[in-house]
Amino acid sequence: MPYIAGFLAFRETPVLLGLLQKMAVKEPALYPQLLMVDGNAILHPRGFGLASHLGVLADIPTIGVGKNLHHVDGLTNLEVRNVVAKSNLQAGDVVPLIGSTGQVWGAALHSHEGCQKPIFISIGHRISLDTAVAVVRCCCLHRVPEPVRQVFSFSQLQ
Template sequence: MDKEGDGSDTALQKQEWARTQDVLKSRLILQDDFGWSLPSMSSDSDQSDPTGGKLKYIGGVDISFLKEGPSTACAALVVLNAQTLEIVHEEFDVVRMQVPYIPGFLAFREAPILLGLLEKMKTNAQHLYPQLLMVDGNGLLHPRGFGLACHLGVLADLPTIGVGKNLHHVDGLNQSEVRRQLEAKENCNKEYILLTGQSGATWGAAMRSCPGSSKPIYISVGHRILLDSAIGVVKYCCKYRVPEPTRQADIRSKVYLQQHLRLQQ
């Protein structure tokens, strides 16, 4: 197909995906819609549901790509004991990516694979199924206000948090300005700042997640959770710069992919 045809097909695909995003976005729940509280948090949250108790299982998802052939990838879902942050279950899937990456529409490339892992877990280890999902990617902090964490959260019907390592430059947000604000004298003792755009909307938060970290992480709401709660969860899960659920998903997906390739050789 000629380049003109390719461009037309891409434009049509983006229009279709944008319509799908709009439909899913209408289903977003932007409040705390759960009955549990974190082990280290006060019991105030339990009052919303007396049967809720403490959070037991936190999931983390990530996808690692083969450098030599970026269409080959390994998706990982890890589940951590919320009390100890130790891994209690993991699922993997090595795939050949069929959907191209188009900026603003990452979820259409990655979400079906990650949803497949969640479905697999319902069969293999339903009793360990996560009550909360942490995503290596963004939620509301996204050019269309509906990133991978939102997409996954709505379709899996799970409280979901997006944790990005890079900042989407939406609504006037600027990475160097965010870092300057975090390092400013009046903020030097603050662990995070809110990401408020030129419109006045709050898109998420930039957090210094561990002492000595020069690069913040970017937290945004995915689904069924408030930003304040999301910040608390991420802070609780951080031993290093990246919170344990997504850090372990990243590490283990890379290891699994290399092992898979060695077995094929």
């Protein structure tokens, strides 16, 4: 299935659910208690990105970690990056992503010193934003959290 912007979940979720089912059978002790997904969750134009989709279907807490921000509720990638750049944030600091309706959609995280671009964290399923941010902070040695980087690196080899 080709990539269509905004519909990543329909391409990726069946494969990821299949992998989770295989893991449940072959390695149940390694079955995840939390998924960190390289994609958005509620911080999505339709309010339900890959992380939300996968979390609901697998019934596992999920965190969406996006490298890019889609236009959501008045929030734009350029505006948020400008706010983050002007905020003089330290590593681990966040800027809440509050849309024009007043809804909190997620957080922009300055993941480490020297990083110019924030990552965008949003809740997927069965997790609070504060917990999601805390978990992601603990996993950031570079811009993108290690669990997401490792999966991305592995997928590039295949």
